Amino acid sequence: MSSLQQQLPLITKLPLLLVDFDQTITIHDTIxxxxxxxxxQSHNRNPWSYFADSYLNDYRTHRNxxxxxxxxxxxxxxxxxxxxxxxxxxxxxxxxSKHKVFQGLSRQAIKEKAFELSRTELQSNVISTLKLYKEQVRIVSLNWSKDWILGFLHQLGLEPEQIYCNDLTFMNDICTGDITPQILTTGDKQQLINESIRANHGVIYIGDSLGDIEPLVKSNxxxxxxxxxxxxxxxxxxGYTVQEDTSKASHLYRVDNWHQIKTILDKHYYTI
Structure with missing residues (x-):
């Protein structure tokens, strides 16, 4: 039995592949x-800088x-x-939500804009790699729109049920302007890990920042x-050892690109 199998003794189903979105699948943050x-599109009277600056002010005040x-x-x-x-x-x-930034936008318009940006914003090899494990993929993100993520990942053909994120609300496919919160912290992401483990799935988690730290550590x-x-x-x-040699068995890796991720996934799924 391989060391990788020894790390996953309770798995009775194929591992789920949980993946952060912004700056993991994409090159830059897309919010x-x-x-x-x-x-x-909504001709909002407030510039986007108002919302970005308000968030940063709240963040810094809390941090201090x-x-x-x-x-x-x-x-x-x-x-x-x-x-x-x-x-x-x-x-x-x-x-x-209060300022109705997205009010009046259609699902289709959001997907089309995301698809347009995907031509330059997706990480190299991400689509070809995820396609190999499409049924196991779950996107777990603090992003605000499932349709936005689906537009970016159009070539992958995911179902909305495979995406866990905050989401815009719609009536007859037209946005009301409200956002329903669901994933706001690393702890919220970890809840999905816990649910997957209770269902006897192993979990492979891919992320890029401190917001991913708990699922990175607590996944298989x-x-x-x-x-x-x-x-x-x-x-x-x-005390967590981060392995940079993808040829070695490890609980935790650091990579530079999706080609290296494919190497890890191919080996891992093969050994199960």
Missing amino acids: APLGQFGVT QLDHLPNECTFNDFVQQLNTYKPIEKASLARV IGIVIGNDLSLIKTLNDF
Whole structure:
């Protein structure tokens, strides 16, 4: 039995492949382009900078009010502090909803704009890699729109049920302007991991930032894409070894691209 199999003793079903969206599947964060698109199309009286600046002000105020974690704090203490940002994320969605940034937009218009951006914003090899495991893929994101994500991943042909994120509300396929919150913190992402484990699925999680840290650590296999120094330092500080050699068995990897991710996935699914 391989070491990878030994790490997944309770699996009775194929592992689910849970993937963050912004800056994991895409090159850049896409919430700002989504927001700017909404502001432009709805002719909102507030520029997108109003919403971005309001969020950043709330974020910084909250950060400055947090108690400094002691050197002997645990990983769970750190995660709990990250989860205290949930009201800030929720307030941002409420602000955008209140000002009806997306009111009047159709699902089709949102998908078409996302598809247009996908031509330059998707990471190389991401579609070809995810296609191999399409039935296992679940997108887990703090993004605001399933239709936006579906537009970016049009070539993959995912179903809406495979996407977990905050979402715009619609009436007859026209947006009301409201956003329903669902995924706001690393803890919210972890809930999906827990549900998958209870269903006897293994979980492979791919993410890029501190917002992914709990599912990266608590999945059967965690894959960090990119070089977020804060994330890597935090993992090291809490004693998690991040393996950069994809040929070696590990619980946690760091990679630069989706070609390396494919190498890990091909090996992992093959050994199960």
